[in-house]
Amino acid sequence: MSRFEIRDKFYLDGKPFKVISGSIHYFRTVPEYWQDRLEKLVNIGCNTVETYIPWNFHETEKGNFNWNGMHDICRFIELADKLGLYMIIRPSPYICSEWEFGGLPAWLLKDRSMRLRCSYKPYLNAVDSYYSVLMPKLAPYQIDNGGNIIMMQIENEYGYYGNDTSYLEFLRDTMRKYGITVPFVTSDGPWSEFVFKSGMVDGALPTGNFGSSAEWQFGEMRRFIGEDKPLMCMEFWNGWFDVWGEEHNITAPEKAAQELDILLKNGSMNFYMFEGGTNFGFMSGKNNEKKTGIVTSYDYDAPLTEDGRITEKYEKCKEVISRYTDINEVPLTTQIRRLEYGEIRCTAKTDLFSTLDSISDPVKSVYPLSFEELDSYYGYVLYRLHIRENETVSTVRCENAADRVQGFRNGKYAFTAFAETIDEQFELAEKSAGGTTDLLVENIGRVNFGTGLECQHKGVLGGIRINDHRQYGFEMFTLPLDENQLDRIDYNRGYNDGVPAFYKFEFEISETADTFLDTDGFRKGVAFINGFNLGRFWNIGPQKKLYIPAPLLKKGKNEIVIFETEGNSADSITLSDNN
Structure with a gap:
């Protein structure tokens, strides 16, 4: 069996080993293309592939797991192994990654007292239950079991969030309990000593996440971790993600290559991203300071495009990598073409109101229920109020709603409440009595970064005021659009x-x-x-x-x-x- 160690350097079977890695998220690429992306990773000169494992992608409902098709992490690991790639697995309960709720399953929020990413017993119990299923799947693929996994991450950028060291120790110990034996890492931004050290825990190598000023960043890391540990940039941000309503982000290929050279001169690195892929479904997240959410494409201006094409950035980075290692290319085995149909x-x-009763059965409640209380975590919910015949609807106001509300009177559009106007009172242009008032509420993506994770309930969370008078007696139609x-x-x-x-x-x-x-x-x-x-x-x-x-x-x-x-x-x- 092989052995991977972290001492003053990384060692593979006793010999110094420079980790040259790239992020490919199996959950953002169709399985039929996994091998193509991995082959292109080999051909740029990488010896390792890194991926997160999003909890909400696998335990879609509490106790209900999916490991098939696009969810088959074991097949992805095996494909990488066949191509001679080592693996870094980041199975943190929280992954950020511009992914819905940072990978946390929304069903955690059914507990109205839920406290996340800390030593709150119900949260720890949920993590333990998840890890009792996940870790035994990963354990056989560790390098000391004859596999290709060389490192695993305990938590992700925890220093930005909190400082509950006992929580990090719980994650470390739980992973060990379920059979993980390879070395552990953490990752945080090195530009703040407080942030970086808050994410550290005994028994895990601290690594850094950054996209520029590599020499200075590594210098800061050296101050925090000492001289006796290797330097690694776990997330080399060679591009950036896009947000609805903003400009497309681009990082010049020359700049990415220059920073890469500095990283490889001083230590090890992992491209974030090597290939970004796609936020299929409703799984794009929302950064805490953004109102509109992350776009569907996770192209990230990476060396490979969203659809796997080689870019100028790929070629320039490959030239840099060739200075530090021999590149043994493999043939590309997947035929991929584009067509204009x-x-x-x-x-x-058909409009939603006409077909509503054929696709969704109403849930009745005196007061409005959140998406989480309705066990419908993504997409939309239509909240319906039946108005009394003697009551004319003049104004409508949503109390504590998330994220975007469209109001309708008797099947006709009335208003949109969103962002700055989400809690405003809307005066209707056409005032009428009786009939229905409908509110179509959209979950545009739960926050994936920052300390607002515990406030990510969706739907009408307070109430609806009509004519400044709170209404009761709701019908709610869930629209997950599965x-x-x-x-x-x-x-x-x-x-x-x-x-x-x-x-x-x-x-x-x-x-x-x-x-x-x-x-x-x-x-x-x-x-x-x-x-x-x-x-x-x-x-x-x-x-x-x-x-x-x-x-x-x-x-x-x-x-x-x-x-x-x-x-x-x-x-x-x-x-x-x-x-």
Whole structure:
């Protein structure tokens, strides 16, 4: 069996070893493309691949685990091993990563007293239960068991969050309890001594996360960890993520290569990201200071694009790596092409209110329930109030709602409450009595960074005031828009303009290839290909098209469904060969 050690340097079987790693998130890339991305990692000169493991991706409901298909972390590890790649696994309960709720499962919030990332017993019990399933899956792949995992991370950027050392010790000891024997690491930003040291714990090598000023950052780390430990940048930010409504972020290839050279001259590193991939479904998160959330694409301006293409940054970084190690390239074994399938006409449509009772059964309650209380954690919930015949609705106000609310009176659009206006009182243009007042509430992504994690309940959390008078007696329709719910849409129910609606597009193809969905004409919503949730779209950009990997298509008939929430639509969509 091989042995990996952390002493004054990293040692593999007693010989000094420079970790040259790249982040590839199996959960952001379709499994059919895992080998392609790993081969390209080998060919840039990396000897190691790193990945997080998001808790909410695997334990989708408490005690209900998914390890199949895109969730098959063991297959990903085995593919890396076959290509001769070592692995760094970061299975922290919390991962940040611009991922929904930082990887924490939203069902934790069903406990209204929940305290996260600290020694709160119910939280620790949930982590222990999860690790009792996860760690035995990983343990056989450790290097001292004949596998390729050389290091595992205890927590992620914990110094930014808190200083509960006993919590970090609990994670360390729990991982050991369930069979983890390889060396441990932590990772934090080295530019603050308080932050960096708050994330440290005995028995784990502290590593740094940063994207610039590498020489200075390593110098600061040396002050904190001493002279007898190796230096490693666990997250070399060679790019950055995008946020709805802001500019696309770019880091110059020359700058990334220059910083990489400094890192490899002084220690070890891990590209974050090597390939970013895609936040499929409703899994893009929201940084604490942002209101609009992370876009669906996690391209990250990485050496490989969202769809796996080699960039100028890749080539420049490869040249730098070649100065520090011999690069033994492997042939690329996955054929990947792009195709433009062209314009596709809408074949059926129906608005949400017309088909509502076919896709969702109402939950009745005197007071409004949160998404978490409704056991529906992602997507949307429609809150319905039946107004008394003698009451004219003049104003509506949401009390403590998250994240975005669209109000409707008798099936017609009335207002949108969001960001700065989320708790404002709205005076309706058309005042009427009786009927229904509906509020479509969207979860635009739970915060993935900062100390606001415990406040990420979604939905109407306080109440609804009509004419400044609190209302009771709710019907709530959950809209997670899973495959089962999509199958129940009845397109024969009719269609009304100007309100949320479903649009179906059917097309036949004779060959499958990567393509990009252009939603021009639609304003905001989510798109599906053959029942698979491609993610959110929003015409405020910077992302304008959604990536469709070829494995999500099939020869013959295919179906795209768009759920658009703003009442804006087009008669056709386009599948393009460029993004």
